[in-house]
Amino acid sequence: MDLYGLIGYPLTHSFSKRYFTDKFVREKIKESSYELFEMKSLEDLPSLLAKKTDLRGLNVTIPYKQDVIAYLDDLDDTSAERIGAVNTIKIYADGSTKGFNTDYYGFRQSLVEWLDKRGESCSNFKALVLGNGGAAKAVVVALRDLHVEFQLVSRQKSTESIFYQEVTEEMMREHLLIINTTPLGTFPNTEECPDLPYQWVTKRHYLYDLVYNPAETLFLKKGAEQGAAVQNGLKMLQLQAEKAWEIWTNEENLWSV
Template identity: 50%
Template sequence: MEKTEKKENRFGLLGRNISYSFSQSYFSKKFEDLELKDHSYENFDIASISEFGSLLSQNNLKGLNVTIPYKEEVLTYLTYLDVKAKEIGAVNTIKFTEEGLKGYNTDAYGFQKSLEPFLKQHHTKALILGTGGASKAVRFVFKQLGIENSYVSRTKKENQYAYSELNKEIIKTHTVIVNCTPLGTHPNIQEKPTLPYQYLTEQHLLFDLIYNPEKTTFLTEGEAKGAQIKNGLEMLQLQAEKAWEIWNTP
């Protein structure tokens, strides 16, 4: 866990192996720009969710962002779940209140606002790569937008594709593909989800929740086939601002 001067209003990111995180630099700069000298933002890098209980005993904690792999595991520690977070089944924002810990999901908001400008009439079916907490927010948004969608994972389940069964027909009909896996994140930038990329066309929209590197191998493959591409940076910024709004709403 990084050493940060303990301030009166402490915020932070809960996750594992998060030294690369966008959030700490984003909020530290935000506090500096707003001249909030009594605010700090820390990385709470824990090896297991079981360590979360001892973290809660620390003083002056006001809000947390939550990232991989704790967006679902943290639910049992919360007193209250926002309606959207409850439907999604994953939390990425926690507000500390006198009534207890309140959980919210701002990933859905960030994803929808970032995705919508790229959607076209033929974008009616989507593939969601990965089944973790972030993928649940993505599915929630597709449901709101009326876009039929299916998860893709390593194993075949009901209403879920395995990577091994993806073929030309499936890729052709699912013109939106969202990567919710960590494959391709720095420093392992050559990694990518196992897709038949040769079947991508200019009809496709590829969205990667990863933002470092700016253009993953997944996006590069799509761009080479003429597809629209979008990384996760704007989504991250939007969800961060929504989290800030929640922390500051009485």
């Protein structure tokens, strides 16, 4: 039996388990299963790897995408090393581990496809990136590779980011792509959303939410009410999951987009 799974805390609603379980049935993939491994501490990871010798791969979710790096033997230099966050671990036959970031691929590919369908090119946009966690790191690297200028917005000010209260009407007018990388609005806290001046969102704006549950977050709803184009994180999740499967099952891992 080939075992795959997800580590994080808490693991209340898992897209990954449902996705891969359905995939195994749909594609008639035999002798494979996907389990949830809820961990209050990453110190439990080595014992999990030692105990579950049939583990072939793991997904990593909040809050461990950055801290898990210290527990891995190697990092993929085209994704995880550049981003500084891991969401996919490949476990080799000798027990060694390598970290990848398929959030990068999932976000980049889904953004390009979305804008392309609407006759737009990524390089025509400036973006506001909401949040500064592990997901934001993948988004930032993807935007750089797509030659999209961006401004980070966060509740904690840094040399790279500004406060939400500092977002002006002029900034909203110049940054027509707004990407939420925070968990705000995720079920069951559906009444939450990033603290943006939504009154300055227009029909020229594109709002992208990495959250997928609910399908329409309050962030997207407020954007749609102003006439903006909106997209949730489901397509990104599907793309990153398929890239993870490719990594787990293929020796050669190509990162062409």
